[in-house]
Amino acid sequence: MLLAIDLQSETPIYTQISEAVIEGIAKGQLQKGEALPSVRTLAVDLGVNLHTVNKAYQLLKQGGYVQINRKQGVIIEPNAFPIADEAFKQRLWDRLKPAVAEGVCRGVKREEMMILLDEIYRDLNKM
Structure with missing residues (x-):
């Protein structure tokens, strides 16, 4: 690895x-x-x-x-990964919020942010 x-x-x-x-x-x-x-x-x-x-x-x-x-x-994990329940979604929100806030402070537009998020998602989800 x-x-x-x-x-x-x-x-x-x-x-x-x-x-x-x-x-x-x-x-x-x-x-x-x-x-x-x-x-x-x-x-x-x-x-x-x-x-x-x-x-x-x-x-x-x-x-x-x-x-x-x-x-x-x-x-x-050989079985199933835990589902994305509300607690997970809250942790995800808590982790993403500072990165988005920094982007806003640096002038990254909403559309640019959404493009970046989409690119990251596609990069990770190439299966």
Whole structure:
């Protein structure tokens, strides 16, 4: 699994790892039932602390994206991902709102914002 992290980013490394796995799932690069590298392997590959990778995997587990099994390791959820319920939609709103607000402050028009969102959606949903 190829993962790019930015050690200079303000975004915590565990968040970058978690978001990269979710993006890989969305793009179809990671399939349901597929095993992710062990915590130790990924930590060594990325040159980060074991606890950082473990925290990323725990976030993915809490979000319903992976199962953690002592024998099989970390597996992309083999059954169904959680539905986009109202709680999820509220979290999505909370995460998008600051980005949209920054765009508004910088003069990005509504139409441009919608085009960007559509391009991101199409990029991730090429299945």
